[in-house]
Amino acid sequence: MTAQPEVDVEPRSPTARLLGPLWPWVALRLSGGGLLLATGAIHLDLYVTGYRTIPTIGWLFLLQVVAAFVLGAGVLVPGRVLLPAAGAALALSTLGGYLLSLWIGLFGFREVRTTAGIVAGIVEIAALAALAAVALGSLAQLTPVSPAAPAATWAARLKEHGASATWAAAALATVSAAILGVSLVANAPASPGPTPANAVLKTATITGVPVVTDARGLTLYWFVPDTPTRSTCYDTCALYWPPVTGRPVAGPGVTGTLSTVKRSGGELQAAYDGHPLYSYVGDSAPGQANGDNIDLNGGVWHEMDVSG
Numbered sequence: 001m002t003a004q005p006e007v008d009v010e011p012r013s014p015t016a017r018l019l020g021p022l023w024p025w026v027a028l029r030l031s032g033g034g035l036l037l038a039t040g041a042i043h044l045d046l047y048v049t050g051y052r053t054i055p056t057i058g059w060l061f062l063l064q065v066v067a068a069f070v071l072g073a074g075v076l077v078p079g080r081v082l083l084p085a086a087g088a089a090l091a092l093s094t095l096g097g098y099l100l101s102l103w104i105g106l107f108g109f110r111e112v113r114t115t116a117g118i119v120a121g122i123v124e125i126a127a128l129a130a131l132a133a134v135a136l137g138s139l140a141q142l143t144p145v146s147p148a149a150p151a152a153t154w155a156a157r158l159k160e161h162g163a164s165a166t167w168a169a170a171a172l173a174t175v176s177a178a179i180l181g182v183s184l185v186a187n188a189p190a191s192p193g194p195t196p197a198n199a200v201l202k203t204a205t206i207t208g209v210p211v212v213t214d215a216r217g218l219t220l221y222w223f224v225p226d227t228p229t230r231s232t233c234y235d236t237c238a239l240y241w242p243p244v245t246g247r248p249v250a251g252p253g254v255t256g257t258l259s260t261v262k263r264s265g266g267e268l269q270a271a272y273d274g275h276p277l278y279s280y281v282g283d284s285a286p287g288q289a290n291g292d293n294i295d296l297n298g299g300v301w302h303e304m305d306v307s308g
Helices: 014-048 058-073 082-103 113-142 152-186 237-239
Strands: 198-206 209-213 221-223 248-251 258-262 266-272 300-303
Touching: 014 058, 014 082, 014 113, 058 082, 082 113, 082 152, 113 152, 198 266, 248 258, 248 266
Parallel strands: 198 248
Antiparallel strands: 198 209, 221 300, 258 266
């Protein structure tokens, strides 16, 4: 008896045969677009909850949100070669801005290490890796082919260039992750030292307004949600706005009523005219008041006028 040839009971269509070698690239495109949308959502939340009031930084956050949503959605559309590259560039630039703000500050704003920042950085690195791999692999499509060439030619080219594209993207993501890790370690919150017995208060004139400063000449601030007997700024808030601890001592020009409030840890915080006092990490030198009139960490902040 003659053996019957095997029959493929589920013949695959040309589309199915094409998607076989292409599915890793489809997955990378989908994951990269989704991660880019996630970075947009994170920055939108930060923008709405306070960053919108920070000069220049607020507009940059809004621009990042719009770009992330547009490119994230665009990357999901097949056949777009340049959009993955633009998405990877956005992820890299956003990560770079975060690292700059950690190390030296950006447009007068100094970032601190927070959970939201760490999560955003990790998501941006993942988006960078996925979209860079897609962008580099898609370069193979830029070579002209004959109109009569089979559709599988594209898959063959992506497969041929896929290994090098993946390795290049992985190397870029690894370097970015290493830089992020070093930055986070270097900018870890310092262990609190002993509370000073006294906090010397001075005055300075900034943009024509006499304000209260600390002994270094840095502008001091008060927080609207606070009360004369209670500070409401703790945890992440206190990283951005370090409380002025110790009993206040009036220097020249300080005319307000000085007092203290007890923080949850038991240390005393200096208060001026019933306002617990804070400095701001965004101020790096005397004469700056980058924290004045911004809505951040749950409320509005104002420089402490000498007049109260």
